[in-house]
Amino acid sequence: xxxxxxxxxxxxxxxxxxxxxxxxxxxxxxxxxxxxxxxxxxxxxxxxxxxxxxxxxxxxxxxxxxxxxxxxxxxxxxxxxxxxxxxxxxxxxxxxxxxxxxxxxxxxxxxxxxxxxxxxxxxxxxxxxxxxxxxxxxxxxxxxxxxxxxxxxxxxxxxxxxxxxxxxxxxxxxxxxxxxxxxxxxxxxxxxxxxxxxxxxxxxxxxxxxxxxxxxxxxxxxxxxxxxxxxxxxxxxxxxxxxxxxxxxxxxxxxxxxxxxxxxxxxxxxxxxxxxxxxxxx
Amino acid sequence: xxxxxxxxxxxxxxxxxxxxxxxxxxxxxxxxxxxxxxxxxxxxxxxxxxxxxxxxxxxxxxxxxxxxxxxxxxxxxxxxxxxxxxxxxxxxxxxxxxxxxxxxxxxxxxxxxxxxxxxxxxxxxxxxxxxxxxxxxxxxxxxxxxxxxxxxxxxxxxxxxxxxxxxxxxxxxxxxxxxxxxxxxxxxxxxxxxxxxxxxxxxxxxxxxxxxxxxxxxxxxxxxxxxxxxxxxxxxxxxxxxxxxxxxxxxxxxxxxxxxxxxxxxxxxxxxxxxxxxxxxxxxxxxxxxxxxxxxxxxxxxxxxxxxxxxxxxxxxxxx
Numbered sequence: 001x002x003x004x005x006x007x008x009x010x011x012x013x014x015x016x017x018x019x020x021x022x023x024x025x026x027x028x029x030x031x032x033x034x035x036x037x038x039x040x041x042x043x044x045x046x047x048x049x050x051x052x053x054x055x056x057x058x059x060x061x062x063x064x065x066x067x068x069x070x071x072x073x074x075x076x077x078x079x080x081x082x083x084x085x086x087x088x089x090x091x092x093x094x095x096x097x098x099x100x101x102x103x104x105x106x107x108x109x110x111x112x113x114x115x116x117x118x119x120x121x122x123x124x125x126x127x128x129x130x131x132x133x134x135x136x137x138x139x140x141x142x143x144x145x146x147x148x149x150x151x152x153x154x155x156x157x158x159x160x161x162x163x164x165x166x167x168x169x170x171x172x173x174x175x176x177x178x179x180x181x182x183x184x185x186x187x188x189x190x191x192x193x194x195x196x197x198x199x200x201x202x203x204x205x206x207x208x209x210x211x212x213x214x215x216x217x218x219x220x221x222x223x224x225x226x227x228x229x230x231x232x233x234x235x236x237x238x239x240x241x242x243x244x245x246x247x248x249x250x251x252x253x254x255x256x257x258x259x260x261x262x263x264x265x266x267x268x269x270x271x272x273x274x275x276x277x278x279x280x281x282x
Numbered sequence: 283x284x285x286x287x288x289x290x291x292x293x294x295x296x297x298x299x300x301x302x303x304x305x306x307x308x309x310x311x312x313x314x315x316x317x318x319x320x321x322x323x324x325x326x327x328x329x330x331x332x333x334x335x336x337x338x339x340x341x342x343x344x345x346x347x348x349x350x351x352x353x354x355x356x357x358x359x360x361x362x363x364x365x366x367x368x369x370x371x372x373x374x375x376x377x378x379x380x381x382x383x384x385x386x387x388x389x390x391x392x393x394x395x396x397x398x399x400x401x402x403x404x405x406x407x408x409x410x411x412x413x414x415x416x417x418x419x420x421x422x423x424x425x426x427x428x429x430x431x432x433x434x435x436x437x438x439x440x441x442x443x444x445x446x447x448x449x450x451x452x453x454x455x456x457x458x459x460x461x462x463x464x465x466x467x468x469x470x471x472x473x474x475x476x477x478x479x480x481x482x483x484x485x486x487x488x489x490x491x492x493x494x495x496x497x498x499x500x501x502x503x504x505x506x507x508x509x510x511x512x513x514x515x516x517x518x519x520x521x522x523x524x525x526x527x528x529x530x531x532x533x534x535x536x537x538x539x540x541x542x543x544x545x546x547x548x549x550x551x552x553x554x555x556x557x558x559x560x561x562x563x564x565x566x567x568x569x570x571x572x573x574x575x576x577x578x579x580x581x582x583x584x585x586x587x588x589x590x591x592x593x594x595x596x597x598x599x600x601x602x
Contacts (some may be wrong), residue, residue, distance in 0.1 A: 053496065054479045055488075122512075130517060136473045137517065138502055220513075221478070221503035232502050242505045245366070246394035246480025 030263060034256030046257060052223045054243070054251040061258055063225045067140070067233035068265075070226050071215070072208040074144025075151055079208075080201060082148065083155030087197075090156065091163040092185050110153035118214030121146040126218060135230035138220030144229070146214055151204035158203060162196020162277075163189060199277035206269040209262070212237040236262045359387030360570045364398020364411030365482050366506050367431065367525045368559045371587060372411055378586060379577050386570055395482040399423070402562050408571045410562035413482030413525075424563040428578050430593040432526040433487055433555045434535035434543045436511065438518040443467045445537040452491060454521060457498025462519065474501035475513050475522035483507065486557035487523050527591035548593050559592065 038046050041059055049060020086106070090099065121142050130137030170192055174184040190197070220232030221242055234242075240255045240262075247255055362372050369392045376388035393401070398410035399420055416425060435451060437443060443465050446454070453459045454472055463469040476497050477484035488497065504510045507524040514520040515532035526543050529535050535543050538553065547553040567575055577583055584594035 051499075055485075056496075127516060136502055136520070138513065216505065221505075222500055223503070224499040232500070234503070242478050242503060243480060245392070245505070246396045246478065246482075248396045248400060248480070251480060 027263070030256055030259050033253055034258075034260045037250060037253035037257045038260070040250075046254075047261070050225060052239075054247070054254060057250065059250070059254040059257075061236065061239070061261065063223055064234050064236045064239050064258070065261065067219075067226050068209050068235040068237075070140050070229075070233060071143045071147060071219070071235055072205055074140060074229060075147035075208045076201065076205060077148075078144065079148035079151045079155060079204060083152050083159070083200075083204070084197070086152070086156050087159045087163065088185055088190075091160050092181070092189070106153055106156050109149065114150065114211060114214040115217070117146050117150055118217035121214060121218040129230070133230055136220055136232050138218055138232050139230045140219065140226055140233050141229040142218045143215055143233070146218060147208045147211060150211060150214070151207050154204040154207050155200045158200035159193065159197040162193040162200070165196075166192050195276045199273040202269050202273040202276065206266050206273070209235070209265060209269070210237060212241045216241050236265075359389055360408040360574065361389045361391065361401075361406070362409040362411060362561075362574075363391040363393055363401045363407040364562070365395040365413040365559075366392045367413040367483055368411035371429070371527065371559070371590060371592060374586060374590065375578055375583055376574075378583065379574055382577070383573070386573075388574060394480065396480055399562055402564055405564060408563070409567075409574070410560075412560040412562055413557060414485045415558065416560070416562070420562075424566055426561045426563075426575060426579070427558045427595050428561050429559045429584070429587045429595055430548070430556050431559050432543050432548050432553055432593065433483060433490075433523050433557065434526045434529050435521065435523050435538065435555075436514050436529060436533045437521055437536055438514060439532070439534050440518045441467060441534075443536070445540055447539045448491070451536075451538065452493070452495055455492060455497050455501070456495040457500060470519045473517055473520040474498055475510050475520050476501040476503055477507075477510065477523075478503050478505050481505075482557070483523065483525060487555070490555050490557075491523075529591070545588070545591075545593060556593070 037059065046059060046061060047065070048062050049058065050062050051058045051060050052063065090102065090106075094102065122138075125142045125145055126137040126139075129135070129139060129142055133141070166189060170188055171184055174188040175181070179187065215235055216238045219234060219238060221234045221238055222232035223234050223239075224231075226233045236258050239258050243251070244255055362376065369390060373390045376390050379388060380386065391407070395410075395412040395414050398407065399412055399416065401407035402410035402423060403420075410423075412425075413431065416423060435446075441462070443462065446465060450459065450465060454465070455474060455476070457474070459465065459472065461469055461471055474497070477487075484497075502513060502520075504513055504522075507528045510522040510524050511528060511530070511533055514522045521536075526535070526548075529543075537543075538555065541547050541552045543553050543555070548556055561575060561578070563571065563575075579595070588594045
């Protein structure tokens with residue numbers, strides 16, 4: 001028996017190791033492909049350049065970095081209040097019978113493929129924006145709206161966990177001191193679970209920045225600095241997604257270099273989320 | 283006793299199956315299907331047996347085969363990859379070809395002109411499809427023009443504008459004319475729709491229409507003919523360009539200086555926004571690739587392409 005167990009243990013170890021190896025290989029490959037171009041045209045021209053015309057050799061991705069943040073910011077603007085309200089309702093106020101229905105429904109939001117979100121946005125939201133607000137319809141506003149739904153499950157499940165993991169004495173103590181239920185939630189529970197909630201928001205941000213398929217369909221992909229929420233925009237991910245099919249040479253390398261920038265942004269956000277959620281345990 | 287017999291039977295089946303698979307290199311889908319079949323059947327055989335290391339072993343073996351074998355293409359098939367503009371027509375041709383030669387299989391994939399040419403260069407595909415002329419080192423490849431395709435400038439059917447000059451179109455796409463009222467339409471802003479960098483359609487449009495001007499940065503970018511058509515069909519103020527063969531009744535094609543994009547005017551050279559559809563080979567094609575190419579250049583296939591709105595290269599049909 002022990003021998004068999006050892007073998008199985010080793011097999012699982014190998015499997016675990018392989019996932020890390022694959023990650024390392026992908027990282028290495030992205031850098032190997034993309035870094036030469038960044039060095040060739042200079043990091044400043046690449047990161048802060050405002051013109052992206054690969055056929056003429058200009059590779060400035062600043063409009064895309066800006067667009068990524070515009071879209072994400074818009075998604076958070078709607079996603080945070082919605083997500084928080086939903087979390088509070090789920091964790092504290094909900095009658096258990098409804099909770100049984102609502103929780104799986106929210107988790108189902110995460111299971112819908114992003115292409116479906118994109119298609120829905122294209123068919124429903126885009127014409128609405130085009131007819132009532134003007135502009136091309138394919139816009140940051142449409143993208144932000146769709147993204148805000150897509151990040152809801154992330155925000156809700158993680159912040160609900162952090163609310164639920166608070167010691168019951170917090171709530172009992174507050175109520176015993178004569179605070180109302182709402183005062184307890186707003187003044188005691190939310191501040192105590194703050195770091196977990198912030199971490200959930202940052203993870204949602206990571207999801208928003210990384211989203212590609214839905215964004216290709218509804219952002220319009222114009223390469224220019226956005227000036228309003230009704231403008232079309234191109235994010236870092238959609239830049240890779242939309243052009244990889246035809247890219248070769250420097251152009252292809254520039255897309256990998258875009259990937260490097262994305263890599264750093266997502267790494268930064270995830271590290272921040274981990275750091276913040278660690279702090280919550282006390 | 284029964285159990286061990288059955289188990290041996292299953293194992294034998296499995297080994298036989300394995301040998302067959304490796305020898306024949308059957309098509310990926312069938313391969314996966316049969317493995318799933320075994321995965322599903324094995325537990326049924328073993329329902330009465332105690333779970334043991336053997337079952338685990340079989341499972342691992344199956345997983346190993348599943349990953350190890352991957353997707354292997356049958357030898358009787360060739361891959362055609364490249365331009366998304368040529369892809370729908372190539373699919374049509376492949377279907378027709380396969381109905382005539384049931385023993386062979388043509389796999390058609392998109393990916394883009396450049397990707398197709400690259401695939402041919404490193405021999406991942408037998409035939410590359412390109413909707414642009416080859417440049418630089420690519421010129422060493424063996425190319426055959428299978429048809430010519432016009433690019434139509436498309437508008438929403440409700441747009442009153444019917445006819446623009448080359449110059450007007452150039453200024454619209456350069457972002458210099460920003461409103462439809464300067465072109466005889468309503469006073470709405472013009473929504474430009476273009477293809478992504480590297481697309482063969484964009485390259486041809488840039489070359490024949492824009493010259494040295496750049497397409498305006500504010501233009502929406504869509505990554506296929508169909509997506510451009512979809513955006514223009516749903517926006518009365520949009521203008522875009524797609525392959526003429528893909529123009530349908532959701533949109534209308536613009537006349538350029540009075541010339542409509544139709545087969546007659548393309549053939550007599552009045553409509554100039556025309557580019558070649560190429561098949562690209564690594565060397566002079568032989569075998570299956572040659573037979574497919576011969577079919578594509580045959581009167582029947584050229585007729586098929588002509589019906590789809592392309593300009594055939596076979597002069598006899600072109601004159602009809």
